[in-house]
Amino acid sequence: MAVATVTDWTRARPQPSWLARLLDYKPFLVVACLLPAVGLLTVFLTYPLGLGIWLAFTDTKIGRSGVWVGLENFEYLMSDPQFWSAVFYSIFYTAVATFGKFGLGLWLALLLNNHLPFKSLLRAIILLPWIVPTVLSAIAFWWIYDPQFSIVSYVFVDVLGVRDKYFDFLGTTWPARWSLIAANIWRGIPFVAISLLAGLQTISPSLYEAALLDGSTAWQRFRYVTFPLLLPILAIVMTFSIIFTFTDFQLVYAITRGGPVNSTHLMATLAFQRGIAGGELGEGSAIAVAMIPFLVFATLFSYFALARRKWQQGEAND
Amino acid sequence: MDAWTIKEEIVVYIITRRGSIKLGAGAAAALALSNGASAQIPKADAAAPKLPIESGATLRVLRPARFVEPDEVIFRANTEKFAKETGVNVRVDFVGWEDIRQQTAVSANTGAGPDIVLGWAEDPHVYTDKLIELSDIAEYLGKKYGGWMFLGEKYGKRAKSNNWIGLPFGGSTGPIAYRQSALKEAGFDKVPSSHEDFLKLCQALKKANKPAGFALGNAVGDGNGFANWLLWSHGAYLVDEDGKVAINSKETVAALKYLKELYPNFVAGTMSWGDPSNNRAFAASEVWLTANGVSLYFALKNDPATKAIADDTNHAPLPSGVIGKQPQSALVLNAMVFKHSKFQNAAKAYLTYMMEAEQYDTWLTGCLGYWAHPLKAYNASKVWESDPKLAIYREGMNNQFWTGYKGPITQASGTVAAEYIQVQMCASVASGQATPEDAAKEAERRTKRYYRG
Numbered sequence: 001m002a003v004a005t006v007t008d009w010t011r012a013r014p015q016p017s018w019l020a021r022l023l024d025y026k027p028f029l030v031v032a033c034l035l036p037a038v039g040l041l042t043v044f045l046t047y048p049l050g051l052g053i054w055l056a057f058t059d060t061k062i063g064r065s066g067v068w069v070g071l072e073n074f075e076y077l078m079s080d081p082q083f084w085s086a087v088f089y090s091i092f093y094t095a096v097a098t099f100g101k102f103g104l105g106l107w108l109a110l111l112l113n114n115h116l117p118f119k120s121l122l123r124a125i126i127l128l129p130w131i132v133p134t135v136l137s138a139i140a141f142w143w144i145y146d147p148q149f150s151i152v153s154y155v156f157v158d159v160l161g162v163r164d165k166y167f168d169f170l171g172t173t174w175p176a177r178w179s180l181i182a183a184n185i186w187r188g189i190p191f192v193a194i195s196l197l198a199g200l201q202t203i204s205p206s207l208y209e210a211a212l213l214d215g216s217t218a219w220q221r222f223r224y225v226t227f228p229l230l231l232p233i234l235a236i237v238m239t240f241s242i243i244f245t246f247t248d249f250q251l252v253y254a255i256t257r258g259g260p261v262n263s264t265h266l267m268a269t270l271a272f273q274r275g276i277a278g279g280e281l282g283e284g285s286a287i288a289v290a291m292i293p294f295l296v297f298a299t300l301f302s303y304f305a306l307a308r309r310k311w312q313q314g315e316a317n318d
Numbered sequence: 319m320d321a322w323t324i325k326e327e328i329v330v331y332i333i334t335r336r337g338s339i340k341l342g343a344g345a346a347a348a349l350a351l352s353n354g355a356s357a358q359i360p361k362a363d364a365a366a367p368k369l370p371i372e373s374g375a376t377l378r379v380l381r382p383a384r385f386v387e388p389d390e391v392i393f394r395a396n397t398e399k400f401a402k403e404t405g406v407n408v409r410v411d412f413v414g415w416e417d418i419r420q421q422t423a424v425s426a427n428t429g430a431g432p433d434i435v436l437g438w439a440e441d442p443h444v445y446t447d448k449l450i451e452l453s454d455i456a457e458y459l460g461k462k463y464g465g466w467m468f469l470g471e472k473y474g475k476r477a478k479s480n481n482w483i484g485l486p487f488g489g490s491t492g493p494i495a496y497r498q499s500a501l502k503e504a505g506f507d508k509v510p511s512s513h514e515d516f517l518k519l520c521q522a523l524k525k526a527n528k529p530a531g532f533a534l535g536n537a538v539g540d541g542n543g544f545a546n547w548l549l550w551s552h553g554a555y556l557v558d559e560d561g562k563v564a565i566n567s568k569e570t571v572a573a574l575k576y577l578k579e580l581y582p583n584f585v586a587g588t589m590s591w592g593d594p595s596n597n598r599a600f601a602a603s604e605v606w607l608t609a610n611g612v613s614l615y616f617a618l619k620n621d622p623a624t625k626a627i628a629d630d631t632n633h634a635p636l637p638s639g640v641i642g643k644q645p646q647s648a649l650v651l652n653a654m655v656f657k658h659s660k661f662q663n664a665a666k667a668y669l670t671y672m673m674e675a676e677q678y679d680t681w682l683t684g685c686l687g688y689w690a691h692p693l694k695a696y697n698a699s700k701v702w703e704s705d706p707k708l709a710i711y712r713e714g715m716n717n718q719f720w721t722g723y724k725g726p727i728t729q730a731s732g733t734v735a736a737e738y739i740q741v742q743m744c745a746s747v748a749s750g751q752a753t754p755e756d757a758a759k760e761a762e763r764r765t766k767r768y769y770r771g
Contacts, residue, residue, distance in 0.1 A: 061729065063423035063444055076767065081760075147587020148595075148604045170535075170590035172749065257536035260589040261745045276420070278737045279729060280768070 055285035062279040073286035083287065086265040090294070093181055093266060094246045100185040101241060102234075105192025110222075112193065113200045123194070130190035138254035141183040145169035145255065170256055173263040180264055183251055188244070192237055199233030200226065238302045246295060267291045356675040360695050364461040366670070367454040375661035376407040377668055380421060381436035382651070383412045385613060388684035396677040397668075404671075406664050419732075425656065433659035434669065439473050439650040439721060440732045442484035446476060449483050449654045450662055455670045456482035463675070463695035467715040470692030473650045477726040485669050488682070488689025489648030491714035492543045492609045494634040497627070500528040500606035509607075509634035513551065513576055516637040520583040523606060530607035531584045531599060533591035534745040539649070540593050541741035542721075543609055547646055548573050548744060550719055551639030556734060556765060557725035563769050565740075566762035574747045574754035581748035589749055601627065609636060612688050612711050633710040647719040651689055690714030730768040739764045 022028055056073060060066030077083040112123060129137060144151055153166035170176045203226065211221050249268040252258065258265035258273060265273070267287055275284015379397070384390035390412060397408050411432070413421060418437055425431035426445040435441070442449055456474055460466045466474065470486045494509050501507070504522035520530045533540035549555065554569035581588075585605045587595075597614050599605040601624055608614075618628035636646050655665045671677060673693070682691055683701040687708050691699065692715045702712045722731020734740065743761040746752040752760065 062420060063426060063729070065427070145590075146595075147590055148585075148599045148602065166586060168587055168589075171587050172589065173751075176590070256590065257592065259536040259745075260534075261742050261749065261751060273737070277416075278733045278768075279419075280733065 052285050053289055055281055056289040057286075058282045060281040060285075062276070062281055066282055069282070073283050074290070076283070077286055077290065082262050082265065083270065083290075085262060086267050086270040086287070087290075087294075089177060089264060090246060090267045090291075092177070093184070093248070094242055094298070097181050097184040097188065097245050098238065098241055100181070101188040101192050101245075102238065104185065105189045106196055108189060108193040109196035109200055110226075112197050123197070126193055127190045129187050130194075134187065134250040135254055137187055138183070138251045141179075141251070142255045145179050147171060171260055173260065176256055176260055176264050180252055180255060183255065184245060184248060187251070188241060192241060195237040196230065196233060199230050199237075203229045235302055239299055242298045242302055243295060246298060247291065267294075356679040358698050358700065359675040359679055360464065360698060361462055361675065362464065364458050367458050367666075369455075369663040369667045369670075371404055371406060371664045371667055372661045375664035377409070377434060377659075377661060377664055378432040379408060379410045379434045379436065379668075380418065380425075380432040381410065381412060382415045382418050382438075385688060386616070386685065388686075389681075389688070392681045392684040396672055396681060399677065400668055400671045404664070404667065406661070406668070408668060429656075429658040432656070433661060433665045434653060434655050436487060436651055436653045438732070439486075439652050440727050440729060442473075442652055442654040443477070443727045444729045444732075445654070445656075446483055448657055450657055450659075452482040452485050452655065452666065452669070453480070455666050456485055459485075459670065459673050459693060463673075463693035464697075465694050467692050467694060467713075468718055469648055469650055469715045469720065472720055473652050473727065474692075484652040484654050485673070486692040486715070487651040487653055487673070488691055489650040489715045490611050490688055491646060491648045491690065491711060491717065492540070492611050493636055493644075493646070493710050494607060495600065495610050495614050495631060496530075496607040496634060497528070497603075497630050498632050499630050500526065503528065509637065511635070511638045513637060513639050517576070517580055517583075520580055520607070524583040528606040529583060529585040531588050531591070531596060531605035532608060533593070533596055534581075534588045534741065534748055535591040535595070536738050536741065537591055537593040537595070538736065538738070540591070540596055540609065541738060542735045543646065545740035545744045546719070546721075546723075547609070547636050548577055549740065550645035550723065551637060551641055552576065553640050555724050556722055556731070556740070557769060559724050559726075561725040561728065561730075561769055563762055563765045565743075565765055566758045570743075570758045570761075571754045574744065574757060577744055577748055578754070589745060600631075603627065612686060612708065615707060616686055632707055635710065644713075644717050645719060646717055647721060647723070648690065648714045648717055650692075650715075687711050725769075733768045734765055737764065737768070 016024075055066075057068060057070060058066035059069045059072070108126065112119070112126065116122060143149060147166060147168055147170070150167060150169065152169075153163075156163045157166060168175065169179045207225050207229075208221060211225055216224070246266075247268050248266060249272065252264055252266050252269045253272065256264045258269050262270075267290065271284045271287035271291075273284075274287060275281050278284070381393070384393075394410060397410055400406065401408050418435070419441065421431070422435050422437045422441050422445070425435065426448040429448075452474075456466070466486075469489055473486050474482045474484045476483050496509060500523060501509070501519070503526045504519055506519050506522070510516050510519060523530050532544040534544070535541060549565075549570060552569050552573035554565070554567055554573050556563070556565050558564045585599065596605060596608040596610060597617065600608055600610070600614060601618060615628060615631055615633070618624040618631060635644055638645060653669055655662060655669070659665050672681075675695075678691070678693075679696065679699050679701075682689065682696060682699055683704075686704075687701045688711075690711050690713075691697075697712060702709055720727060720731075721735055722728065725731065739761050743757045746760070747754050747757045
């Protein structure tokens with residue numbers, strides 16, 4: 001009797017449609033939601049990367065599909081002094097420019113973190129070199145370094161009269177290399193400075209007050225308060241900066257095209273020069289692929305060396 | 319002077335914008351004036367090939383960006399005239415000089431895209447099997463207009479055959495451009511043709527503080543033009559007739575040794591010169607003798623601020639050295655028609671139409687002879703008499719050298735130029751980074767890579 005009553009009370013629930021059931025099915029939902037992202041990544045990231053790696057093992061030229069040649073491109077590059085010069089300069093360029101950018105960028109960030117009149121305006125101005133399209137700033141530097149029309153030469157020779165010959169910025173190996181590094185540092189500082197400034201502003205003023213009460217010097221406050229708390233941001237910014245610098249292309253290509261006599265080729269410009277201008281797509285891809293281990297190493301280095309801290313695991317600082 | 323000199327022209331025209339604007343107005347005038355000027359071009363009787371135009375035909379044409387305004391204005395006007403007369407709608411796309419080679423490659427490989435490409439010199443030879451033969455119209459034009467000039471045939475015909483796969487539209491050359499006053503001051507009344515005297519001239523110019531200068535940086539046009547001159551005038555060459563690499567020779571070493579003596583007399587900074595550098599330095603009276611296309615002179619002439627420099631400027635052949643002929647080639651504009659075109663007759667008719675005197679002479683004149691003609695009859699064009707300083711460009715397509723001389727015209731020769739192999743060989747010697755022998759060996763190693771079959 002009682003059983004019958006219960007049965008009467010239960011209203012027949014309408015069976016959900018197959019679509020509703022499908023959408024309630026979690027594994028399907030996961031796949032469906034991820035699909036657009038995976039599709040985009042496959043089409044715009046995995047495919048070009050995979051194609052680039054594939055091309056590196058063929059002798060494809062522009063206008064002619066190639067055949068699989070195994071490691072032949074890499075073997076040739078191993079014996080190619082130009083390639084090694086590009087590897088050397090890429091590392092040198094990245095190391096020196098990153099060092100310069102972080103030294104000056106951090107300094108600038110600390111200055112901007114003080115209370116200055118027109119603070120926001122100043123910060124906006126600081127960002128300018130980074131906002132200007134690279135090619136435009138490259139062209140500006142191209143003029144600055146011009147053997148005949150350089151403003152620097154003009155000031156030193158024609159205005160101040162302290163030199164009797166124009167600077168030859170780009171005519172010989174080392175001056176050309178340093179000139180490009182200077183241009184890269186100039187361009188990279190704002191990114192570092194503004195990012196670090198953001199990091200600085202997250203540091204609680206109470207920590208400084210406590211340090212002051214303990215009678216710390218300015219250096220001690222920087223060393224024991226600012227620096228450790230800035231480190232997570234520093235690691236991320238440095239990782240990005242190294243990647244951007246190592247894969248830099250526009251500055252070098254617009255200013256020197258890798259000259260004089262190939263001494264300022266970076267791996268990226270050499271890859272483009274061989275692959276597109278020279279038409280040897282296979283060889284150019286091989287150079288580009290050869291950049292990957294360096295990038296992976298640089299990323300891992302800055303990540304682990306600078307950021308091996310618990311904040312990565314989401315725990316509190318020690 | 320080689321492919322890609324166009325970039326230099328563009329930059330020059332950015333710099334002297336005033337001149338450019340003036341030229342813009344001048345272009346329309348030139349267009350109006352030169353109509354009817356074609357009357358003086360001698361024509362022989364020749365039966366035009368029968369090219370029944372397909373019904374509903376439309377054409378797409380790809381060509382490099384203009385170097386001066388009239389190039390584009392008149393090219394479009396001629397195209398429009400063709401469209402009006404035949405009812406064939408033609409769309410012309412002007413693409414950047416750096417991109418056209420890649421776009422040609424894509425079009426050839428995918429079998430889609432433009433019907434006609436006016437590309438660079440070697441390109442038809444790279445895509446031979448993707449192109450239709452143009453022998454009928456080339457032979458007709460040759461017959462009608464007094465025959466093709468040397469580079470016209472060289473770049474038009476498939477290697478070792480009489481089959482035309484390209485239709486050269488014109489070529490640009492880069493002889494010596496110099497300041498007459500400087501030459502006089504150095505004690506010369508003309509640019510000497512022997513290496514020895516040319517060295518003396520450069521030394522004297524240096525002493526007079528009016529130095530010469532040639533690009534030794536990664537300048538595709540000017541750098542390769544200078545390197546080619548240096549090698550060819552010493553009897554050296556990149557590859558032999560069969561395409562075997564022959565750059566590492568005693569002639570090359572001799573040429574590089576000569577460069578070692580010549581280079582210290584250049585204006586400072588030529589190691590980092592790009593294509594526009596010598597134009598700028600010349601316009602600023604920083605360099606007094608260099609090699610360049612006609613554009614240099616015209617940029618000066620059209621800008622009132624540099625008119626005086628233009629009046630003092632003259633052109634001379636490159637020193638011929640031991641070879642006895644002009645050791646230079648030309649940047650050739652070479653037309654091709656793809657097999658995938660649905661309207662091949664229309665395409666051929668269009669190309670023929672553009673090469674006929676009524677259209678071609680207008681274009682040649684409007685461009686001030688920048689693209690020197692490939693057909694002999696156009697020697698009579700008025701443009702060559704309009705300014706005696708232009709005369710040297712008239713025979714541009716008759717130069718007996720080509721990119722990758724003495725070998726067949728292939729993709730590899732284009733790559734060697736694009737990779738600056740010869741330029742860097744010269745630059746490494748001039749800067750003292752390598753001995754002539756080592757530099758020649760390195761150039762050989764790199765060249766072999768691209769000629770490896």
